[in-house]
Amino acid sequence: MPKVVDHAERRDQVAAVAEQVIADRGLGASLRDVALAGGWSTSVVTHYFATKDELLEHTLQRTVEGVVGRIDARVAGGESRLAAILQEILPLDARRRRQWRIFLAFWGRAVHDEALERQQRRRQRAFHAGLAEALAEAFGGAKHDLELETRRLFALVDGVSVQATFEPREWPARLQIELVERHLGDLGLPPVLAIERSPA
DSSP states (O other): OOOOOOHHHHHHHHHHHHHHHHHHHGGGOOHHHHHHHHTOOHHHHHHHOSSHHHHHHHHHHHHHHHHHHHHHHHHHTTOOHHHHHHHHHSOOSHHHHHHHHHHHHHHHHHTTOHHHHHHHHHHHHHHHHHHHHHHHHHHTTOOOOHHHHHHHHHHHHHHHHHHHHHOTTTSOHHHHHHHHHHHHHHTTOOOOOOOOOOOO
16 A cells, blocks of 8 residues: 655645755755755655745744744743844754744845845844843833834844854853843843754
C-alpha cells in the first residue's frame, strides 16, 4: 500500500530545510541544494514550490511568522511584550543568529528588488508599531517621546543584531543584553532580558 503523504506537512518540511540552506548559503542556493539537504529529489521540491522565488517568499514568511508566534507565546506565558520582543529578536544563540542570517540575505536582495523592498518596508513598519506598543506599555503613564524612543531602540536592536550575526564571538549574549539593558535603564525601565539556550 503506498505511503500517504501529508502535503501540508511536507511543504512545511521543505520550507524548514530551505531556511537552513538560506542561512548557510544565502539566496544563491538552488532548488537542487534544498532537495539535497532534505534528502529528496528536486521534483519533490518543485511539486510544492514551482519556482525558486515562490520557495524564497514562503521561506521568509515562515521565518517571520515563527518569530511572531514565539513572541506571542511568551506574552501568553506572562512575559511583558517588550521582554518577549527583545528576547526573540536579538541573536542571543544559534537559532536566533540563524534567523538573522535569513533576514540579512533578504535585505540584500530587497535593495534591488522593488516588490521585496515594499514587503520589507511593511515588515519594518509592523515591527516599529509592535515595539512602540511594547514601550508604551513599559512606560505606563511616564512622560516620554514615544516615537523618538521607539526609533532609538529599533536602531540599537538592529545595530547590535547585525554586529552579533557577523561577529558572534565578539558579541556574546551577555554583551548584547548589557547594551540593551543599559539603554532601557537610562529610560527608567527595569531589566527584561535573560540568557536562554534555545534548541539549535
